[in-house]
Amino acid sequence: MAPQRFHEQFHHIQGSMPDVPLAMGPDDDAHFLYEKGVVLARDGEEARLVEDTVRTHFTDTRGLVADHVRRAGPETNRTGVTRIQVGDPAQGDDVVPHALRALREAEGRQGRRLVRRNHVIHIAPVNACPGDEPVPAPRSEPPNPAAQEGRHDPDTAVAVLVIDTGLVHDYRSYSLLAHTTGDPQVTETGADGVLHQYVGHGTFIAGIVAAVAPNTDVTVRGTLDDVGAILESEFGAKLFEAVDQGGWPDILSLSAGTSTGSGEGLIGLEAFMRELREQRTLLVAAAGNNGSDTPFWPAAYAALPEYADSVLSVGALRGDGESGACFSNHGPWVQVYAPGERLTSALTGFDIPVPYVYQHSTYDACRFGCTYACTCQYPRHTGVLSEAGENTAAKPDQVMFDGLAQWSGTSFATPAVAALVAAHMTAHKERDPRAARAQLLGSLTESAEVRGAHVPALRPPTWRPVPVAIPARPA
Structure with missing residues (x-):
């Protein structure tokens, strides 16, 4: 199946x-x-x-x-x-x-x-969802990327705004999120106490930013709290609302978007994008997880000359960091790639462990045609949506989250890059995020292979490669 x-x-x-x-x-x-x-x-x-x-x-x-x-x-x-x-x-x-x-x-x-x-508009989808579903990670293991050395200085901290799902109730139990504020997740679990899908997505992203760039003040807005989706006609107004609430940030990290039938941009975001262009804010946007070269908006604005310095589009590298993740979108409109497969960050369950039931089943082979041990296949699990009506004897797999999780998607490569820009600003006392972006990319010497092309790659200094082998299936 x-x-x-x-x-x-x-x-x-x-x-x-x-x-x-x-x-x-x-x-x-x-x-x-x-x-x-x-x-x-x-x-x-x-x-x-x-x-x-x-x-x-x-x-x-x-x-x-x-x-x-x-x-x-x-x-x-x-x-x-x-x-x-x-x-x-x-x-x-x-x-x-x-x-x-x-x-x-x-x-x-x-x-x-x-x-x-x-x-x-939905959170950097693999046809409407992240690259996979989260996997529990033991608290005994450090996050990946691990915490970068450095201190938080409120006078020079870089302001990072994350537009995503809200913060889980126990996020402050994760020490790296001490300087993170924002909207609480509206509803975390159902009546059965089971975690809803995508809860913790925004918290996970904030944890990556804080790990890679400790001198940041991260604000998370729960614009996408409802299964990570919103209509384009409403999204532009919500973005304006977010920046009006706290002012235009240095960096806006956005792990959401959509492709379009015409291949052109989003009419519902035109006004916001025009105003963004006149500000000093840098929009760092996920390239999406369709395994496609079809432009994914708003990340694809990075390829338009009028937005070349104000938008940075981010694709995902696989666990070893040497080439593109199977799910990552790609093409000339994607400007840089960063690790986005099997990253480890905060999710939920720090105070009390919380159960989660998998929604999707894994595949027997990579659904994007890649041959490496990708997240399509491993770790294996059975999901409730995949099995409903097809195999009534199959029981969806359940796990318990106890704080940290491992997760994949361009959703998570994006905050890693946003944080690297922020860290560059701190290290070089650069107050202009767009200038920091240009300096960071201009001095870049590392690359990776994506679909036969060599592309710019940014790898956080504390990130550890995660090679994964798929175990043999039981006979």
Whole structure:
């Protein structure tokens, strides 16, 4: 049985948004999720043009009621985006692809894209989830990367903002997080006391930043608390809210995003990205875990000239650090790679151990076609989502978390790079994070092999390679 990770995650995310009907990418492609029956357009004249064009097309060619095409959100807001409903999701197939085709001629006349899907942004997905699920790590072992020597100086500490899931209730029991603040995780366990999926994701990331760069003040915002997913139309406003709350940070670490059907950026983030460009903040963004060269946004903004100095896109290296992790996205839009497979950091259960039931089953072979001992295969476990309805005799595996965990994904390579930029700022008394980024990359001599290409690689000085062999399966 080969688990269909994307379909499992699709239903999981849909369950967290019961009032938002979701669809998969074109032709059931496992690249992105989006809201059915709704498109996004820029406020004002463009939104009105989109509305009129789609209404005329549907009335003339598809026999739909013109009133189905209407504003589904405010016309004027800080993100500069209007949600337009182009059909009733309850009535058969999704009409968004038809609306996009109807606008091609109008877009040709305007010389720009007028409308896009309302994508689901989720934590650096392997088709909507991290590279694997966390594995308990004993407290007797140090984190990996281990704590870098250095002290915290409140007058010079680098401000790092993490947009992710919130902080677990016992995070302060982990000494490295002494200078971390932010939003608490809204709900950690179910009525059965079992840990929800993705709880601890933001805490894990904060622990990596604190280990690699001790002279940091880390703030974690729980923007993605609900299974790590949010609609594009809401995400831009949430990002503005986060920076308004504490001011623009030195570094913004973001382990979330999506690919798009058009291969272009996110219309819902345009306003935020323009304002980011005018600030001094450096956005360090995960390249995503689809094992693909398809641009993943907002990380892919790093390849656009206007954002070249304000966005740093990060891919993941495998456990030995010599080449790319099987799940990591890749391509010319990924600027640097860092260890992202089997890192060890804080999760939860420091005060009282907490159980976790695996959601996904491992595969018999790497689902991305790699031949090394990757996280697709090991450690082996059976997950509840994979087995439901297929093998009722199979019992999902359960583990207990007691503070630390081992986890994989570009989600975790990203804070390692964010922290290396912060550490460079401290070591060189550099107050400009974008200048620190340029200096760090400019002096880089290390590389790794990713899909046959040699790419820039950053490896934290306290990171330890983790070679893993897959044991023989029982007969």
